Amino acid sequence: MTPSFIKITILKTMKHEQMYLHPELETMTRPEIERLQLERLQKTIGRCMRSSFYRQRFEESGLKPEDIRSLDDLQKIPFTTKQDLRKHYPFGLSAVPLEDVVRLHSSSGTTGTPTVILHTQHDLDEWANAVARCLYMVGLRKGDIFQNSSGYGMFTGGLGFQYGAERLGMLTVPAAAGNTKRQIKFITDFGTTALHAIPSYAGRLYEVMEEMGIDPRRDTRLRTLIIGAEPHSDEQRRRIEDMLGVKAYNSFGMSEMCGPGVAFECPEQNGLHIWEDYYIVEIVDPETLEPVPEGEVGELVLTTINREAMPLLRYRTRDLTRILPGDCPCGRHHKRLDRMKGRSDDMMILKGVNIFPIQIENILMQFKELGNEYLITLTNLEANDEMTVEVELNDFTDDYGFLQNLTKEITRQLKDEILITPRVKLMPKGSLPKQEGKAVRVKDLRKTLI
Amino acid sequence: MTIHQLSVFVENKSGTLLRVLELLKEANIQLIASTISDTVEYGIYRIICSEPMRAYETLKEAGISANLSDVFAIMLDNRPGCAADAIRSFSNAGIGISYLYSFLLSGKGILVFRTDSPEQTRKVILDKGLNYIEEKHLLEMA
Numbered sequence: 001m002t003p004s005f006i007k008i009t010i011l012k013t014m015k016h017e018q019m020y021l022h023p024e025l026e027t028m029t030r031p032e033i034e035r036l037q038l039e040r041l042q043k044t045i046g047r048c049m050r051s052s053f054y055r056q057r058f059e060e061s062g063l064k065p066e067d068i069r070s071l072d073d074l075q076k077i078p079f080t081t082k083q084d085l086r087k088h089y090p091f092g093l094s095a096v097p098l099e100d101v102v103r104l105h106s107s108s109g110t111t112g113t114p115t116v117i118l119h120t121q122h123d124l125d126e127w128a129n130a131v132a133r134c135l136y137m138v139g140l141r142k143g144d145i146f147q148n149s150s151g152y153g154m155f156t157g158g159l160g161f162q163y164g165a166e167r168l169g170m171l172t173v174p175a176a177a178g179n180t181k182r183q184i185k186f187i188t189d190f191g192t193t194a195l196h197a198i199p200s201y202a203g204r205l206y207e208v209m210e211e212m213g214i215d216p217r218r219d220t221r222l223r224t225l226i227i228g229a230e231p232h233s234d235e236q237r238r239r240i241e242d243m244l245g246v247k248a249y250n251s252f253g254m255s256e257m258c259g260p261g262v263a264f265e266c267p268e269q270n271g272l273h274i275w276e277d278y279y280i281v282e283i284v285d286p287e288t289l290e291p292v293p294e295g296e297v298g299e300l301v302l303t304t305i306n307r308e309a310m311p312l313l314r315y316r317t318r319d320l321t322r323i324l325p326g327d328c329p330c331g332r333h334h335k336r337l338d339r340m341k342g343r344s345d346d347m348m349i350l351k352g353v354n355i356f357p358i359q360i361e362n363i364l365m366q367f368k369e370l371g372n373e374y375l376i377t378l379t380n381l382e383a384n385d386e387m388t389v390e391v392e393l394n395d396f397t398d399d400y401g402f403l404q405n406l407t408k409e410i411t412r413q414l415k416d417e418i419l420i421t422p423r424v425k426l427m428p429k430g431s432l433p434k435q436e437g438k439a440v441r442v443k444d445l446r447k448t449l450i
Numbered sequence: 451m452t453i454h455q456l457s458v459f460v461e462n463k464s465g466t467l468l469r470v471l472e473l474l475k476e477a478n479i480q481l482i483a484s485t486i487s488d489t490v491e492y493g494i495y496r497i498i499c500s501e502p503m504r505a506y507e508t509l510k511e512a513g514i515s516a517n518l519s520d521v522f523a524i525m526l527d528n529r530p531g532c533a534a535d536a537i538r539s540f541s542n543a544g545i546g547i548s549y550l551y552s553f554l555l556s557g558k559g560i561l562v563f564r565t566d567s568p569e570q571t572r573k574v575i576l577d578k579g580l581n582y583i584e585e586k587h588l589l590e591m592a
Contacts, residue, residue, distance in 0.1 A: 396515035398457035398564075400487065400494060401548065426492060428459040428515035 019331070021136035021168075022129070025277050026332050033276050033333060038071055040305035041280060048311050051095040053088045074280060074303065079289065079314045085115040085256070094118055096309050105255055106154050117255055118309040124163065126306050130261035130275055131164020137266050137273075137330075138249045140194050140224060142169030147192040149201060150229075150352075151177040156259025157229055157352075161196050164261060170194075180208045187220050194224040196251075198352035199232040199240060200385055206243040217245035226251050228260065229352040231340050237269075252337065256315060257302055263337050271324040271336030278306045281335055282314070283323060286344035297322045299344045300337070318345045348378065348442060350385045355418045357441045363413050364391050369406055373432040376422075380446040387422040389414065392429050451575060452520035453585040454502035455562070458495040459515035462488070470495060470514060477508045482592045483553040483562065496551070498523075498562065500589055519564075522571060523588065525581045526559040533561065539578045545570055556591045 020026040028036065045065045048054035058064065061078055068074065084093075090106075091098060096118075103119040119127070140146065146165040152158030152174060165172040175186050184205065186192060197205065202225060209216055216222055222244060227237065228251030237248050252272050253260035262279065263272035274281055282301040283292050292298035300317045320343060324336040348355045357376060364370050371392035379386045391410070397403070403426060411424045433440075460466045467486075474481070480500040486493050499505050502518060509516040526532040533552070540547065550563035560583070565571045575582050 393459065393515065396457070396459040396517045398455070398494065398496070398517050398519045399548075428461055428492070430513045430515075431461050 021133045026133065026137075026334070028277070028333060030333055034071055036277055037280055037305060040277070041071065041074065041303065042068060044303070044305050044307070044311045045313070047095045047308065048313060051093050051311075053084065053093045054095075054311075054313065071280065074282075074314065075291075077313050079301065079316050080312050081316050082115060082256070082318075086113040089113045090116040091118070093310050093312070095311055096120055101309050105156055105259070107255055115256070117258070119258070120308040122308050123258070123310075126278070127160065127258040127261060128163040128167040130258070130278055131160055132167040133275070134251065134261055134264035135164060135168055135170075135194075135226070137264060138224060138226075138247070139267065140165075140168060140170060144168075144170045144193045144224075145173065145190055145221075146170040146194045147173040147175050147183075147186055147190070147196070149175050149177055149183055149195065149197045156253065156255045157196070160253065160259035160261060161226070180204060181212070184209055184212060184214060187222060188214065191221045193221050194226065195222060195246075196226040196228075198230045199227045199236055200230060200351060200380065202227060202240045202244065202248070204384065206240075216243070222246055224249070228252055230349050231342070234339070250339065252340070254317060254319075256312060256317070257304060258307075262302075266328060266330040266332060268328055268330055271328070271338055273328070273330075273332050273334040274337050276334045279303060280305060281323070281337075283321070286318075286320070292322075295322055295325045297338075297341055316344075318343050318347065320344055346442065348376075348444070350378065350387060350418075350420055353419055355420070359417050360389060360414060360422075361441070363417050364389075364410070366413075367406070367410060369394055370410075371429055373434065374441065375432050375443065376441055377443045378446050385420075385446065387418075387420060388425060389422045390425045390427050390432060392432055393426045394429065396428065451522065451572060451582040451584070452568075453498065453523045453562070453583070453588055455519055455521045456497040456499060456502050456505050456509070457517045457519060458497065458509060459517075460486070460493045460495050462492055467493075467495065469512075470509065473508055473512050473514070474499065474505055477504065479505045479508070480592065482555065482588065483551065483560075485551045487549065496549075498588070500592065502585075520568075521562050521564050522568075522575070523560055523562050523583045524575065525583050526561060528557065528559055532559065536561065536580060539574050539580070540565065540571065543570055543574050545574065555588070558591070560588075 045068055049065060057078055063076060067076060100120050101118045102121050103124055105117045107115045148158065148161045150157030150161060158176065162172055162174055173186055173190060173192065175183055223246050225240065225244060225246045225248040227248050241248050249265040250272055251260055252263040263274035265272050280303040283298040284290060284301050285292050286299040297320055300319045300321050302315050302317060304312050320341040322338045324338055328336055346357050360376060364374055371394045374389060374391040377388040407424050407426060411421065415421045458470050481497060483498040484496060486495050506516055506518045524536060526536060546566040548564045548566060550561060552559060552561045
């Protein structure tokens with residue numbers, strides 16, 4: 001490993017062009033960032049007036065676009081929520097004519113109406129630029145071979161990284177999710193140097209490599225890992241780095257904000273720079289919706305200021321985090337987000353898939369054989385996330401075959417809904433804790449270690 | 451020809467079986483035979499007892515998931531091959547046996563079982579002259 005003082009010397013002697021993909025944007029001072037933000041915010045609000053949703057929002061709150069004269073004025077604008085996106089599905093938030101939209105991404109929509117995010121060609125270009133900037137920041141260059149183990153299709157981690165990596169000129173392998181042995185074959189055959197994977201999958205890769213007798217340090221060229229889409233601790237990261245012999249960088253994104261490329265760790269591995277030429281960041285108390293004092297944990301609220309087709313103003317992400325205080329030695333003044341601390345709603349993330357308890361409840365309640373009480377337990381034996389759903393049986397029957405078929409049918413329907421196969425356990429009536437007041441339906445027993 | 455069987459849905463957790471047995475003890479109910487079939491997730495505890503109705507009510511009142519059902523009971527002579535002969539009659543008639551257990555009562559072998567076709571089973575028992583027992587009779591033997 002390179003001693004850190006040598007690394008710093010190297011960084012200092014590097015030209016800006018070598019350290020930053022977009023030096024003029026990445027090294028802006030705070031006043032420069034804020035000037036650009038205000039300019040882009042006002043332009044964005046102008047665009048928003050072309051969307052029926054925001055036009056109505058502004059009218060209802062008696063707000064005029066010209067009322068937004070400073071960044072502080074942003075707080076006058078009402079929040080936008082996922083509920084709003086659902087309610088105005090599919091095109092209600094569109095700020096451009098539909099013929100200018102070139103791409104649509106949709107959430108799985110499993111909690112009800114899906115949400116849709118629209119992109120113009122400009123949006124896609126800027127998205128690719130943001131992802132390319134992130135990848136360049138952690139040292140990836142043309143000549144690297146980048147393998148993406150994200151699901152493709154509607155899942156933004158697929159195409160998002162694909163276009164960003166290609167923009168950097170890397171040979172990009174759209175391996176997509178699953179088939180671990182094939183994934184490893186690609187890594188060894190193609191000489192993959194950088195891989196994008198969810199953290200739990202990185203652990204799985206290592207296990208299978210071990211089984212196949214492959215030593216990642218000796219037998220692969222892998223040296224950079226991009227991990228995200230799933231909460232993980234720094235300790236977990238260090239273990240992944242040790243196992244695979246790589247540097248692992250945390251990536252943060254969400255489909256409402258394009259996908260990956262929203263915030264990303266720099267080589268310091270201490271907080272994720274959020275690109276403030278794309279987003280205005282606020283951290284609010286999820287109960288009062290007032291800004292929290294600087295450096296304190298609250299809900300991340302984002303305003304897109306570099307998007308044409310579907311700008312979002314003060315979007316409540318439901319992710320809990322804080323802004324890290326102080327400057328980053330990497331020379332970027334874009335704020336740094338701490339690791340995500342959880343959610344202000346009850347969303348679970350399992351194997352990189354977002355799941356709400358209500359999805360499970362909706363399925364269970366369709367079975368008249370089942371009672372109202374259920375409990376979801378999350379565990380991670382051998383680095384694999386597992387979900388157990390315990391549910392009370394209304395009327396017990398002596399017919400074992402019937403119980404077995406019932407279990408099978410519940411499992412199948414849950415799998416269709418949440419894309420993960422849970423272990424379903426039928427429970428005697430009264431054996432699950434009665435829920436009073438705020439129901440606790442989810443027990444997360446996952447250890448943060450891999 | 452059929453007798454009442456009490457089935458209890460028991461969670462795979464230490465203490466659940468004891469709770470059922472203690473409730474029956476308090477109600478002064480005598481067990482005649484019992485068996486547990488287990489799966490990974492839960493167990494079904496099947497009981498033949500004195501006063502099955504009252505046993506069922508007792509468990510219900512205590513909030514325990516239980517079920518009262520009818521199962522066939524036949525008595526066999528104590529000699530090798532009796533069980534095979536009895537079961538062959540059902541097998542030949544294409545009847546499937548869901549579960550079966552046996553016990554000795556006053557020196558007599560008793561087979562308790564459920565099939566996938568009660569009507570046909572009844573017919574086979576009568577046609578073949580199998581020695582079925584009624585609940586009243588069983589309780590007298592206990």
